[in-house]
Amino acid sequence: MAEVASLKVSVWRGGEQGHFARFDVPARENQTVLDVVTHIQRELDPSLAYRFACRVGMCGSCAMTVNGRARWTCRTHVRKVVDADGALELRPLANLPVIRDLAADLAPFFDKWSRAHGTFQPKDARDGAVPDDFAVVPPASKQRREADAGIECIGCAVCYASCDVVAWNGDYLGPAALNRAWTLVNDVRDGGRGERLDAVAGDAGCHSCHSTQSCTERCPKNLDPSAAIAGLKRVLFWDTLLGRR
Amino acid sequence: MSASERHGETPAAGRPRSATTRAQTHLWVAQRVTAMVLAIAVVVHLVMIVMAVRGGLSAAEIIARTRGNEAWLAFYVVFALAAGVHGAIGLRNIAAEAVGLRGRGADLAWVAAGLVTAGFGIRAAIGLYA
Ligand code: HEM
Numbered sequence: 001m002a003e004v005a006s007l008k009v010s011v012w013r014g015g016e017q018g019h020f021a022r023f024d025v026p027a028r029e030n031q032t033v034l035d036v037v038t039h040i041q042r043e044l045d046p047s048l049a050y051r052f053a054c055r056v057g058m059c060g061s062c063a064m065t066v067n068g069r070a071r072w073t074c075r076t077h078v079r080k081v082v083d084a085d086g087a088l089e090l091r092p093l094a095n096l097p098v099i100r101d102l103a104a105d106l107a108p109f110f111d112k113w114s115r116a117h118g119t120f121q122p123k124d125a126r127d128g129a130v131p132d133d134f135a136v137v138p139p140a141s142k143q144r145r146e147a148d149a150g151i152e153c154i155g156c157a158v159c160y161a162s163c164d165v166v167a168w169n170g171d172y173l174g175p176a177a178l179n180r181a182w183t184l185v186n187d188v189r190d191g192g193r194g195e196r197l198d199a200v201a202g203d204a205g206c207h208s209c210h211s212t213q214s215c216t217e218r219c220p221k222n223l224d225p226s227a228a229i230a231g232l233k234r235v236l237f238w239d240t241l242l243g244r245r
Numbered sequence: 246m247s248a249s250e251r252h253g254e255t256p257a258a259g260r261p262r263s264a265t266t267r268a269q270t271h272l273w274v275a276q277r278v279t280a281m282v283l284a285i286a287v288v289v290h291l292v293m294i295v296m297a298v299r300g301g302l303s304a305a306e307i308i309a310r311t312r313g314n315e316a317w318l319a320f321y322v323v324f325a326l327a328a329g330v331h332g333a334i335g336l337r338n339i340a341a342e343a344v345g346l347r348g349r350g351a352d353l354a355w356v357a358a359g360l361v362t363a364g365f366g367i368r369a370a371i372g373l374y375a
């Protein structure tokens with residue numbers, strides 16, 4: 001693609017209702033999608049709203065819909081997503097309210113993390129006291145490995161925007177919140193397991209997931225929320241059959 | 246105040262949220278268990294069909310095999326129950342996602358529809374048994 005002199009960029013302007021604005025942006029050898037958006041905002045139209053912070057794939061704030069697919073824009077090279085004609089279409093993330101232009105409102109996404117009991121509840125120190133000693137959690141233990149597998153989530157909502165069940169069922173907690181819950185279910189220091197499993201069960205929780213794995217396919221951190229959800233289903237299946245809940 | 250209420254949810258009218266999610270979980274478990282039963286039952290059923298048609302198919306031959314055969318009846322009762330319940334819960338999920346049909350009333354109606362469907366199958370099996 002490096003041959004085209006300029007990229008033809010269509011950028012969503014407005015809120016839920018809006019239109020695409022067209023910009024020509026100089027193509028460069030090394031250029032991320034976020035570079036393109038920043039160029040537009042700095043050089044062409046300062047009123048463009050978008051969001052980023054770290055620019056190195058850590059903060060999770062820059063995700064958008066790039067040519068129809070949710071991606072983290074700061075780590076997405078233009079040449080990977082643009083074909084010979086240099087066309088780039090940018091929209092805010094799907095399945096979330098639009099604040100303006102390319103900025104989606106992540107409040108519902110994070111509200112669901114708390115609904116899924118996504119916060120650590122220390123067993124030893126419920127009232128926030130500091131435990132007497134460090135907890136020893138052997139890195140090779142099965143539960144530690146399950147928790148480690150999902151812990152690097154940056155909260156970018158790429159998975160959430162890619163999940164059909166979220167689109168069909170507004171109450172569905174979604175892959176990231178359920179992935180987070182699974183890391184905590186496997187945290188041996190955590191004391192909130194029972195309530196958390198209640199919170200992630202049923203139609204708004206893991207039982208609505210169809211294991212289609214769009215979340216896993218699209219997660220920029222290569223996490224596997226689909227497998228985490230399968231883990232929650234497995235635990236709830238046996239707990240239910242054996243009358244443990 | 247229950248834990249779920251603390252987290253800002255609205256419990257379904259008149260029922261605590263935990264009871265609702267528990268019922269939904271039970272439906273899910275029922276669908277998976279019946280799927281396991283079906284996976285085996287469909288194979289047995291196919292084998293039975295192949296065996297039945299060997300050397301021609303006649304009503305007299307079938308009746309001779311099925312009449313008074315308790316094992317045969319028991320198998321088809323279980324098969325019909327599993328198929329009815331499994332299919333109804335599956336259709337419930339599709340209806341919820343496709344047309345937004347949700348709620349406890351709808352769930353009870355689906356379970357009833359599943360049991361009625363199973364009833365037809367069981368009635369047919371009893372017809373061949375008795
Ligand atoms: C009488 C035959 C069957 C009927 C009418 C039937 C019907 C259905 C329906 C309508 C669904 C809902 C789809 C969905 O929720 O996505 C479903 C789901 C499912 N069925 Fe069956 N099924 C039958 C046999 C089987 C068999 C033999 C198996 C096992 C090998 C099976 C395994 C499953 C599973 C695992 C699901 C869940 C899929 C999901 O939720 O995404 N079914 N079935």
Ligand code: SF4
Nearest residue numbers: 163209210212213215
């Ligand atoms: S696997 Fe489940 S959570 Fe992931 S995209 Fe598919 S339905 Fe959504």
Ligand code: SF4
Nearest residue numbers: 153154156157159219
């Ligand atoms: S699971 Fe992956 S895609 Fe989903 S929010 Fe976390 S890092 Fe982003």
Ligand code: FES
Nearest residue numbers: 055059060062074
């Ligand atoms: S700007 Fe921080 S992840 Fe992209």
